[in-house]
Amino acid sequence: MRKYTPKDNVQGKAYYTDRFWVAPRVPRLDVEAESHFADVVKALGRKAKESYVEIGQLVVHIKATENFNVLKILKESCGYTQCSEQSAVDYLAKDGEFELFYQLLNISEAKRVRVVCRIKEGEAIESVQPLFKSANFAEREMFDMFGIKVNNHPFLKRILMPDDWEGHPLLKTYPMIGDEFASWYEVDKIFGKEYRDVIGPENRDPARIDRYDTKRFSRVGYEVPFGADISEGEIENPIEYSETVLVDYTKNSSKQLDERR
Template sequence: MMRKYSDKKNAQTQNYYKDRFYHAPHTVKSDVNESVFKEDFEVLKTQVEILNSFVELDFWVIEIKKEDNVKTLQMLKTLGYLSFTEASAIDFIADKNGFEVFYQLLNLEKKLRVRIKTFVGVKERLQSVAHIFKGANWSEREIYDMFGIFIINHPNLKRILMPDDWFGHPLLKTYPLKGDEFARWYEIDKIFGKEYREVVGEEQRDSGFADDKDTLNFARLYHEVPKGGQKKEISFKQEYQEDEGVAFVKKVKRDEAKILEKRR
């Protein structure tokens, strides 16, 4: 019997069906020289090598080399983009052997937004911009924690969401959606020790799992009890609507209810 195929490059859950007639919508990209960003663009390109620039969904998008990230953000700050709103990354390891890292800034006075994008290869490093925008401190820690991109000269580069001794980086496409072997036993090993694995059992990490005996986290229809109370086997109808109904909503007819077996 052959082993079930699993994609090693992308372990994330995929839709079980595909519409062969579907085409992903494309947003319109316009010339930055014909936009309100023209003046800022003219100033910036004298200081930084811009690989590409356009306007998309009212965002000024700039693509630069990773070595110019500090200089670019510093220059944009002098141009009035004083509010740091976001920084993150996208995993393109399978296609390009690296990551797209982006920063987003806001000019509150002119109501303008800019997105700076750069490419960082696998095992390459990126300079920190936390000394320019304090808000980048936590965003850069999240980039390191979730993607494993090392940020140079960061004041406190450590994990921000996962425990310090966690193995792997959860937002990589190669990271299993339900966690790997380490993730499944992490809390058991940490609290009780590996010798208690057989006693306690594997951690439940299936988001679709439902336990009809657990009244603390689940409510059984027609068997509702107070949170954490003793479950009841005898069913009863619990009404959530007044007998006379409510405005714009008809009285629910339970005897005509249907259970959908499959997607239409």
């Protein structure tokens, strides 16, 4: 049987992992160690499901439906006046969920809090744009990259990708060199669908080398008509490797010893 490759996470993976390797975890400290963070958790009360300090910053896990209220409390009573960043992490393959985070900054205390919540696939999240205007762009980017809908956002539209794009690039199911839609997008846009056979799909593999590609000016140094043969009778050579480095032990030249010397 051929090897089965899971399609729910097509990102880069380690080619070898030791069977006994157990990844350690960054230490999570108790919030009581820092009085300011303890006050923040107290102000949130039961809204904070789980809280700890990780690498100097407070992390608070909340329910996704309470995100607006929690951020409102943090802004109005704890002094977190800036939302530095807001985005998501794709855990669809493992848990069927997205993890959303809001990175907040308190300027007077020089403290940072990360508010984390989880939503199921297809669920929407309430916009925090009325509290922090920076969420306007950040939530649009999250929608563009993950397809997470944001309720009551003033202008939820794709931001980095073109408006007529299909698919959400930062999902783990989306391959890095793009999917089939991506390979036809520019051909369809510039020449039209009827030219698909003439031009062919866009090759988005950055490591691909076509030695006899007439479209690459760098190869020949001067302009040639499309499809012209520039090989000058040269036959295509397969890559050969030096035999001085790679020794072929199947050859008769190698001698096998019958007994131990």
